[in-house]
Amino acid sequence: MTSNTLDTVWPKGSTRLVAVIGDPVSHSLSPILHNCAFKTLGLDWVYTAFTVRQAQLDQALEGVRALGIEGLSVTMPHKVQVVKKLDSCSKNAQILGAVNTISRIGNNLIGHNTDGDGFVDAIKAELGFDVASKRCLIIGAGGAARSIALSLAQNQAEKVMIVARDASRAIEVANLAGKVGQVVSPEAAKDAELIINATPLGMKGFDTSFPINPSFISPGQIFVDLIYFPLQTPMAKELQKKQVKVLNGVAMLLYQAARAFNIWTGQEAPIGQMSKALMNEIANFF
Ligand SMILES: NC(=O)c1ccc[n+]([C@@H]2O[C@H](COP(=O)([O-])OP(=O)(O)OC[C@H]3O[C@@H](n4cnc5c(N)ncnc54)[C@H](OP(=O)(O)O)[C@@H]3O)[C@@H](O)[C@H]2O)c1
Structure with missing residues (x-):
């Protein structure tokens, strides 16, 4: 699939979903990075942001399972609290006791730390x-x-x-x-x-x-x-x-996202295009 075919009607019924959860999340640059990567590679995936309050973390994770969301980025205040709620964690996420990426395999949620x-x-x-x-x-x-x-x-x-x-x-x-x-x-x-x-x-x-x-x-x-x-x-x-x-810090932001992208999709992230999209967005803040 090319990015042109996505442009016509996208997202659509077959589109796979990934999101960042946190509170607040409206400032997050992750949607810019990942949607740019999906478009660049012509992947029928989309990335959004959900504000999740601390008291609603359990329901949010159940929602991921129920809705078949492919994975999550996790930001403050959930990075530590989420660890004990997952089915398993990568070695580094376990050692650190903190997760910034979740992948879903069937009904199991797996925590990673790509920072x-x-x-x-x-x-x-x-x-x-x-x-x-x-x-x-x-x-x-x-x-x-x-x-x-x-x-x-x-x-x-x-x-x-x-x-x-x-x-x-x-x-x-x-x-x-x-x-x-x-x-x-x-x-x-x-x-x-x-x-x-x-x-x-x-x-x-x-x-x-x-x-x-x-x-x-x-x-x-x-x-x-x-x-x-x-x-x-x-x-x-x-x-x-x-x-x-x-x-x-732009480079770390980019490369931790690239690792998350690879965990979800199995593909190498298009770093060059993601970097351009990120710099455009950051330039708009100043
Ligand atoms: N580029 C990226 O991708 C990326 C990723 C993660 C974080 N960051 C950035 O990295 C920084 C740290 O993030 P974090 O998640 O590690 O935050 P954090 O968990 O809140 O840790 C902040 C650290 O800075 C110390 N600190 C805070 N104010 C200080 C001050 N006035 N003087 C001396 N030390 C002070 C804190 O000391 P106490 O424990 O004593 O308060 C703590 O050790 C932030 O600026 C964040 O935006 C960037």
């Missing part, structure tokens, strides 16, 4: 940076930090260093990275090849202070900010002035 591996894919594709044998430092100890720490360790990073204001959460994240994980002070960034901001510092509407002192980062190191609103945070701007290589 960390999406991050690793993103820096490989966008920067040619392979984390194997590299010293990496993550600022923050929330959900994104956890999934990235696990994937960095699984991809043979030499060190996974964690800087966070909450010491006990920092230890938990370091433990996810096993023997290569350690909690460090911000100054340890001087020794890292890759530094990742996994805090909301610099996000539109949040505190714009720097997540760590920029003097700890020099040219030759890589700084990845997971934030994509705005496309360039104050920290990223400051480091770019010093010729530090910087990547924003």
